[in-house]
Amino acid sequence: MLAVEVKDLVKDFGSIRAVDGASFDVHEGEIFGLIGPNGAGKTTILRIVSTLLQINSGSVKVLGHDVVKEADQVRRLISYLPEDAGAYKNLTGRAYLEFIARFFGGGNEIKKIIERGVEIANLGERIDDRVDTYSKGMTRRLLVGRALMTEPKLAILDEPTSGLDVTNAREIREIIKKSVKRETTVLLSSHNMLEVEFLCERIALINRGGIVEEGNAPELKKRYRADNLEEVFVKVVS
Amino acid sequence: MSDLGNILKKEVRELLTPATIIPVIVMAFVFGGMGHMIGGVIEEAKEKPVIGIIDEDNSILSGIVTGVLNHGAEVVYSPTDGADIPEALEHVEEEGGAALLVIPPDFSENIYENRHGVVRIHWIMKGAGMMDSIPSQVVDALVQVVNQEISRTLVGEDSPVNPDVAVSPITKSETTVFKGREMEGISPGTISGMLSSQSITIPIIMMLIIMMAGGTVITSMGMEKENKTLETLLTLPVKRNSIVIGKIVGSAIVGLVMAAIYMVGFGYYMQSFQSAEINLADFGLALGPQDYLLVGLSLFVTLLAGLSLCMVLGTFAKNYKSAQTLMLPVTFLAVIPMFLIMFKDFDTLPAVLRIILFAIPFSHPMMAIRTLMFDDYLLVLSGIAYVVIFAAIMVAVVAWIFRTDRLLTGGTRTRGISKFLRGFLGRGPFHRRL
Incomplete structure (x- = not known):
């Protein structure tokens, strides 16, 4: 079964x-x-x-469930990490993970989810400090921990390393790579083509709302006789 | 353009957005309208009070009384021969009168025999607001003038009355008729003063609860959007209704706690103004258990309606700053009924203000206690029914918004305003972001 199936999707804002x-x-x-x-x-x-968001036309399915008609079922399967997302600033990192975990289980299950979140975030003792004392990198690690701790069938990550320094970005990439071994499918977006080349098994190039090319990185580079995805993209859109 | 001019232009563009301008423009218009209408009420209060006089004494002294009253008031009922009091009262009330003054047959005889002359005043009280008692205060002042005039006459004609009577020859015997209830030995001013705890305290409590709880809801929505926690929340396996109800109830609890803390201090402040000389329960002005139940119900549904309205407004909040701006209309809706109810009773307001007061859901619990004291169940029950309908509509709107893109993308309907402002200020921060 396909994890995500997007067909002729159209979305208008006014x-x-x-x-x-x-x-x-x-x-x-x-x-x-x-x-x-x-x-x-x-x-x-x-x-x-x-x-x-609602759609104007076309269809989107997650593991066979329509995202519009079966939104509740889809939400049980996914975990979404928005770009530049924050956490509740008055909570500690652990309390934030617990707040989210309570939507996914009860009793011992909650404890296990939180432990996984703490492990993925890897914030050490700072996990018990308030979120408003965290640096941007720490907050992002907490949020990635939050997104992956429930072992979702599909993790949707919007610009997961946006605005992070090299070290933090690298750590986040490692965490994402590990998560796939736990049977999680990852759909991520990025404008950092080098990062995508490093992380993704397959990619889709998007421009002006439409998919202009799709495949794996080596295949695309070969097809467009390019050294990297940046060059591929330039050739595709020109 | 100079550096200062450049910075100035940027600041104006940043701060002058539809979200900041529209509430202020609306407030200015509504305040202007309110001022016009309240000005009309004040002018009405300045007019001569309408009264009726029954002179059963027909003496020189009673002539002084009628003379002063005819000069200072508009006398609409003044029979030359005997009159029936209930009939006279009905006539004066029909003419919009404030009082019927009866000068008994033994009025001057009593004074000349060293007893105070009694003027029986039948007050026709129309409302318990501060401004409702103005006509009775004017009549009271006229009675004082009568007192001085008779005193001057007695001294001038060297009457052998004792000094106590000469200085203050008349006393009042008062009966107040209010909303079909006759209360002996009490004046409208006293009743109004004793009801001041309902006239002032209850509206202020309501205003505080609404502003505290409503502010919490709107700010919470603004913060969720600013921190992008709302996006995460909306993708969790939790029903939209649970999010909406959780926010409303959570904010209600926080608002009630904050208002309670404020009111502890305010309660002590108000106690210093209250006198324990008269107990309103002695005049049948007390609430029964079913009345308290209705007040509680009115308060509950109003809080629900207010918070649902705040949730709707909260969906417009993009961040903490815009959330603060969005509190303005709510504050305004809480302040209008507070002032109106302090100054006037619902029944004594002009029709337009009555419609406005009824349409604002926050008015109903503010009016409930005072209204129930006089057994006006129709107003309270119709108010509760209206607020329930208002709340249901607001909850439906919130539920609809939570099912649409509106919550995350913002509306597209402000583009006309943005376009106008762009034309006015040049291209600024109004262009939409995807």
Whole structure:
């Protein structure tokens, strides 16, 4: 079964068409990257897959469930990490993880989920400090821990390393790579093509709301005789 | 353009947004309208009070009384021969009068025999607001003038009355008729003063609860959006209704706690103004258990309606700053009924203000206690029914918003206003972001 199935997706905001007939599939257990420039429609697509936005036409399915008609079922399968997301500042890192974990289980299950979150976030003793004392990198690690601790069938990560320094970005990438071994499919977006090349098994290039190319990185580079994905993208859109 | 001009232009563009301008423009218009209407009420209060006089004495001294009253008031009932009091009262009330003054047959005889002359005043009280008792205060002042005039006459004609009577020759015997209830030995001013705890304290409590709880809801929505925690929350396996109800009930608890803390101090402050000389329960002005139940019900549904309205407004909040701005309309809706109820009774307001007062859901619990004291169940029950309908509509709107993109993307309907402002200020921060 496909983890994500997007067909002829169209999304308008008033008179502006943000997604224009996008179609792509994500297979179970893979890391799939949506790459494109700012404003290409990546975040809009991820928000639709996450059940946050309605669609104008087309269809989106997550593990066979329609994101519009079966939004409640989809929400039990996914975990969404928005770009530049924050956490509740008056809570400690652990309390925040506990707040989220309570939506996914009861009793011992909650404890196990929190332990996984603490392990993934890897904040040491700082996990018991208030979130408003965290640096940007620490907050992002906490949020990645939050997103992956429930072992979702599909993790949707919007620009997971955006704004982070090299060290923090690298750590986040490692965490994402490990999560796939726990049977989580990852759909992520990025405008950092080098990062996507490193992380993703397959990618889709998106421009002006439409998918302009799809495949794995070596295949695309070969097809367009390019050294890296940046060059591929430039050649595709030109 | 100079550096200062450049910075100035940027600041104006940043701060002058539809979200900041529209509430202020609306407030200015409504305040202007309110001022016009309240000005009308004040002018009405300045007019001569309407009264009726029954002179059963027909003496020189009673002539002084009628002379002063005819000069200072508009006398609409003054029979030359004997009159029936209930009939006279009905006539004066129909004419919009404030009092019927009866000068008994032994009025001057009593004074000349060293007893105070009694003027029987039948007050027709129309409302318990501060401004409702103005006509009776004017009549009271006229009675004082009568007192001085008779005193001057007695001294001038060297009457052999004792000094106590000469200085203050008349006394009042008062009966107040209010909402079909006749209360002996008490004036409208006293009743109004004793009801001041309902006129002032209850509206202020309500205003505080609404502002505290409502502010919490709107700010919470603004903070959720600013921190992008709302996006996460909406993708969790939790029903939208649970999020909405959780926010409303949580804010209600916080608002009630905060208002309670405020009211402890305010209660002590108000106690210093209250006198224990008269107990309103002696005049049948007390609430029964079913009345308290209705007050509680009115308060509960109003809080629900207010917080649902705040949730709707909260969906417009983009961040903490805009949430603060969005509190303005709520504050305004809480302050209007507070002032109106302090100054006037619902029944004595002009029709337009009555419609406005009824339409604002926050008015109903503010009016409930005073209204129930006079057994006006129709107003309270219709108010509760209206607020329930209002709350249901607001909850339906919130539920609808939570099912749409509106919550995360913002509306597109302000584009007309943004376009106008862009034309006015040049291209600024109004362009939409995807």
